[in-house]
Amino acid sequence: MSAILQMTAFGLTLLSALFLLLATCTDCWMVNADDSLEVSHKCRGLWRECVTNMQDGVRTCDQYDSILADHPVKIVVARTLLITADLLVGLAWATLLLGLDCIKFLKEEPRVKLKLCYGAGVILGIGSILGLVGSVWYAVDVYVERAMLVSHNLFLGVHYDFGWSCWLGMAGSTGCFMASVLLTCCLPLSFPPAPSHPQGPRCHVVTSKMYSINSRV
Structure with missing residues (x-):
């Protein structure tokens, strides 16, 4: 049972890490949502803005000036949280890899491997929260x-909605959280308890010492 949980968490972590990495690197966090504009398809990401011509398929991108330049709060927050989440999930994946029962590392120390899996689950939980906060912050x-533009009857040429990169970030963060639950809550319950040390020999030694003292007296 523990091996199944480990492999499930490992596969889920790997897939979720891929989703988070793609969300961080891709450029469709915001897409134009106006059906009347069929000439081009615009995407805005954390690092650049791209426009795709719907007629000939030509895609042009404008790189943002600098990482340290003045950007909207949602871009700065999403960048910081997503990059931190990527690093934490990568660390958790490496830790979980060492804690798998099928890996020969510390093969004779199952309790240490369990602690590695538990630690990986804790790191995954932190990374998932950061990634989810960054993705949801951007989407909200x-x-x-x-909503503010619609409420004021303003139209700036195009309305934006959150795109598939944002969905990838939320999906990857949710997957990491599920893997964290498996490693921190389910896996310890499936692990066999540590064998209790018998007290018989110790009592025998104590009794022998007491008999020896009484004999001398």
């Missing part, structure tokens, strides 16, 4: 911005 900010 886009929604609020669009």
